[in-house]
Amino acid sequence: MSQTILVTGASGQLGQRVLELILERPDAPKLIATTRTPDKLRAFSARGVDVRAADFEDEGSLEKAARGAERALLISTDELDRPGHREAQQTAAVRALAAAGVKHLIYTSIPNAERSKVIIAADHIATERAIVATGLDYTFLRDNLYMDLLLGTLPGAIATGQLVDARGNGKVAYVTREDCARVAAAVLADPSYSGKQTFDVTGPAAISSEDLAQIVSEVSGRKVRHISVPLAAVNSALLQHGFPERRASVYASFDASASNHELEALADTVERVTGRKPQSLKDFLTANRERLTP
Numbered sequence: 001m002s003q004t005i006l007v008t009g010a011s012g013q014l015g016q017r018v019l020e021l022i023l024e025r026p027d028a029p030k031l032i033a034t035t036r037t038p039d040k041l042r043a044f045s046a047r048g049v050d051v052r053a054a055d056f057e058d059e060g061s062l063e064k065a066a067r068g069a070e071r072a073l074l075i076s077t078d079e080l081d082r083p084g085h086r087e088a089q090q091t092a093a094v095r096a097l098a099a100a101g102v103k104h105l106i107y108t109s110i111p112n113a114e115r116s117k118v119i120i121a122a123d124h125i126a127t128e129r130a131i132v133a134t135g136l137d138y139t140f141l142r143d144n145l146y147m148d149l150l151l152g153t154l155p156g157a158i159a160t161g162q163l164v165d166a167r168g169n170g171k172v173a174y175v176t177r178e179d180c181a182r183v184a185a186a187v188l189a190d191p192s193y194s195g196k197q198t199f200d201v202t203g204p205a206a207i208s209s210e211d212l213a214q215i216v217s218e219v220s221g222r223k224v225r226h227i228s229v230p231l232a233a234v235n236s237a238l239l240q241h242g243f244p245e246r247r248a249s250v251y252a253s254f255d256a257s258a259s260n261h262e263l264e265a266l267a268d269t270v271e272r273v274t275g276r277k278p279q280s281l282k283d284f285l286t287a288n289r290e291r292l293t294p
Contacts, residue, residue, distance in 0.1 A: 006069035021185035066100035171264035173202035200267035
């Protein structure tokens, strides 16, 4: 008998893509989607998804919404500005899902969560530990940095000819959101993924900022060079561009993590789980060239 599966935060970009991928499966199980904004998922309701209102700020609402689900994908929230708040949201969600009777939790985490210099890694490791403490089966998907995020930062680098960061010679195993969604959908929908396991989810290569500048130059046709600066300079630049202090510190901490070589380990998870090789950075940027040089 097919299991009932659940996706939290289903109105976000990752959540909606996971829903799409599961609906495409010939053996698609019964699917519950929880969100604070059910209206955003009307199209999925029309396709048979059971869309239920739930808010991580209201633990009871999520417990009620999750009833009947046996496997759940807990997508980490986008709360970055209030220290400790995301940890509280997510650990409440873990309690709610366990109380609702979920048997296997899949959680989107971060590489090297135990020792990462990324400020919000503390939220991830606290959530992982809360999941372990339930005694439930789990799969931690430790997604590397999305290539998709580069589409917001690289146009500026191309315009100025300078890729400025504090990553030194550290490398990043960039992965597409699409590949992360494919892994999450496959693990969620396939009950053979059982027990307690942790998967790093990475692209096919670890890329330094020097490598990135070269790839961007080739794809855009405009020369871009990498300039390495101290971490404090990155933080100051973010503040000058209007970022709130907390968010600037969070974003800068990803440079600290990269420079500490925490984001460069490669894994074969994407190909092993989905049967398809992960997309390369050059192929991704080439496919999105028009967004790099508007």
